[in-house]
Amino acid sequence: MDAIGDYFDSIVQLPELLTWKGWHLNDRPNGTIFISREIIAIMNNKPKFLPDPASCARGFALSISFWLIVSVLLPNAYYYSYGFSRRYWYSIRNSDFEAVMTFAWLSQIWLFAFYHWGVTKLAEWVEIRRYNRQPEALSAWQHGREGIIAFLTLPAAILMGIPAIAIFMLPVRSSGGALIAVILGTAIASAYLYYFRFGTLLKIILKPLGVFAVNLLKTAEILLVPVITGTPFLLLTLATAEMVPKQLLPLTTFLLVVCVFLSGIVGYAALQYWSAHLVNWAATRWPAESPGYSLLQERKAWKHNKTATGQSFVRHGISWHLAANDATNLIYINAISLILAYISFLLFGDSSKWTQTQAEILGLVALLAWMAPWYFWGWRSEVEIATGKPEGKKKRSPNSNSPPPNPVEQELNQLKAASGINRMKPVRRAARPTPETAEWYVFRSGEAKGPYTKLQLWEIQEITARTKVRQGQAEWVRAGEIPELVPYLTQK
Known part of the structure; x- marks a missing residue:
């Protein structure tokens, strides 16, 4: 331990010059990263097209841990399944291969979370030994995030590493050499993906899919709530259908539709009201460093969530306003579905003659058309209702260069006018404030x-x-x- 301490005493601190973003060790401003002078010189002189050492370390760790797990588990899978028969050792069954690859792929989440935890603890130990202070602790999510990034990076690294793997395979004459070639090819591709922040790029690409999924779930909620709340009325109508004269069938149908619609509004209001309580409960228990924390705190600060804790369900007007908004979207969705049904009948004729391709296209169009009202109108209206309209503030013209009037002299003039004094003192302009320094x-x-x-x-x-x-x-x-x-x- 003394030798290790002497080594760390000889290395220097590099504040705000080196950013080891791969391991997120400098996500905290008071964090410290130590690196030897030799490594600093190498990093400053390396070509710009080469990935940094942190990206290379992560790339090689990802490639080695994945392919070693595959190389260890795949022969064992054949052994336990088929014994020592030679013909099975040189054959690959898809079921075994897929199972081993999937297990090795999923293992990267836990392995890289452990790697990130270990490197973090090492950096904290160095900081405590060097400065005798305890650095800011990292949450479990920040370790798990590294595992998720590795999990998402690995398939792209294997695909992009095929050219490098093929080149390294040329001089190979043994299975061990093939394993090394696969590891090197995948490691190089992984290093470059980490270097160009593939995880951030993937997040940007997948974000629209998340928006699509959220809007799809909300549209499904708008359609399913009336079905659930209106089921008792439908069952009651079917049970009493034989007792009602046929002349009253239109009136019965109308009453059924009205009951389903009104029960749907009550269901929407209950869902909005109790979801506010659920969000408030989750916001107080959600870890601060975990994803979604800021979103939960923002939702908790909405007027809808603040007022839900102090009012009953019947008296909570905002929940009923939101329910009316959902009911309006329900009307729009049903109107669009009727229009699409009429257009599809004109285009394709009898539904029994539709082909599978035509039905799939029509279903996709109907899905997008159902989601459109909520995306372009419903969500904005819901946010406006739930947050509350902000109070309007009078703003001075941006082209006005004169300072604002002095409020004290304005008040004195008003008092003189009330007492009958006609001579008013001209209102002087307040002194312009000193420009603020950017600091x-x-x-x-x-x-x-x-x-x-x-x-x-x-x-x-x-x-x-x-x-x-x-x-x-x-x-x-x-x-x-x-x-x-x-x-x-x-x-x-």
């Missing part, structure tokens, strides 16, 4: 950005209560802990 820095994406003024923190960076900022060379703190920045916080 605030924001910690984003592993680096300090700035300087900004307080207004620029709000307009450009859109800081929230959890954003880490500092004034000048002060310590990094969260913006919500600085009283003078509270008016400039953005609710996201």
Whole structure:
């Protein structure tokens, strides 16, 4: 241990120059990363087209851990299934191969979470030994996030590494050499994917799919709630159908539709009301560093969620307004479905003669048409109702260069007018405020950005209560802990 301590005593701190973004060790501003002078020189002199050492380390770790698991489990799978028969050792059954590959792929989530935890603990040990202070602890999600990134990166790395694998396979004459060629090819591709932040790119690509899934679930909710709440009325109608004269059938049908529609509104209101309680409960127990925390806090701050805790279901007007919004979307969806049904009948004729392709196209069009009202109108209306309309504020013209009137002299003139004095003192303009100095820095994406003024923190960076900022060379703190920045916080 003394030798290790002497080594770490000889290495230098590299503040805000090296960003080891791959392991997220510098996600905290007071975090410290140590690196020897030799490694610094190598990194500064390396060609720009080569990935950094952190990306290479992650790429090789991903490739080695995956292919070693495959090489160990695949022969054992054949052994336990077929014994020592030689003909099975040189044959690949799809079921065994897929099972081993899937297990090795899923194992990367836990392995890379463990790797990230181990490297973090090593960096914390170095920081404690060097500066005798305890660094900020990382949550379990930040370790698991590294495993998820590795899990998503591996298939793309294998696909993109095929050319490199083929080149390394040329001189191979044994199974061990083939394994090394596969590991090297996949490791190179993985290193470049990490270097170009493939995880962030994948998140941007998959984000529209998440929006599509959310809108699809909301549309399914709008359609299913009336079905569930209206089922008792439908059963009652069927049970009493023989007792009602046929002349009253139109009236019975009308009453059934009205009952289903009204019960659907009650179901929407109940769903909105109790979902507010569920969101408030989850917001108080959700870990601060886990994904979705800021979204839950934002929803908890909505007027709908704040008022739900102090009002009963019947008296909670916002839930009923949201239910009316959902009922309006239900009317739109049914109207669109009737129009699409009429158009499809004109285009394709008898439904019994439709081909499978025509039915699939029509189903996709109907799905998108059902989701369109909610996406373009329903969601915006729901947010406006749930958050509450902001109070309007009078803004001065941006082209006005004159300072605002002095409020004290305005009040004196009003008192003189009330007492009958006609001579008014001209209202002087208040002195123009001194321009604010840009001295605030924001910690984003592993680096300090700035300087900004307080207004620029709000307009450009859109800081929230959890954003880490500092004034000048002060310590990094969260913006919500600085009283003078509270008016400039953005609710996201």
